[in-house]
Amino acid sequence: MKICRNLWLPAIVLAALLLLLAPVSAFAQNCALCYTQAASSGAKVIQALRSGILVLIVPPTLGSVGMIFVVRRKHNQFKREDSGQSGEGW
Numbered sequence: 676m677k678i679c680r681n682l683w684l685p686a687i688v689l690a691a692l693l694l695l696l697a698p699v700s701a702f703a704q705n706c707a708l709c710y711t712q713a714a715s716s717g718a719k720v721i722q723a724l725r726s727g728i729l730v731l732i733v734p735p736t737l738g739s740v741g742m743i744f745v746v747r748r749k750h751n752q753f754k755r756e757d758s759g760q761s762g763e764g765w
Contacts (some may be wrong), residue, residue, distance in 0.1 A: 713721055
């Protein structure tokens with residue numbers, strides 16, 4: 676059972692990577708205005724647009740993942756063992 680617990684985190688990370696790397700038709704949906712502006716601009720503007728997208732996506736994602744780890748760790752820290760005695764505690 677301990678081995679199964681230790682495999683949850685790598686399994687979740689692997690599933691997330693597979694979802695991000697899998698080609699999905701939603702990746703092809705673009706705003707027409709954004710597409711025409713990016714297509715008419717130079718290479719530096721396109722690189723700046725890509726960097727801007729990463730700046731807007733990466734910090735919230737890392738914050739969410741960090742919050743999940745903190746909540747999970749605190750949940751396991753304060754999890755009570757069921758002792759079977761109904762007279763103690765709440």
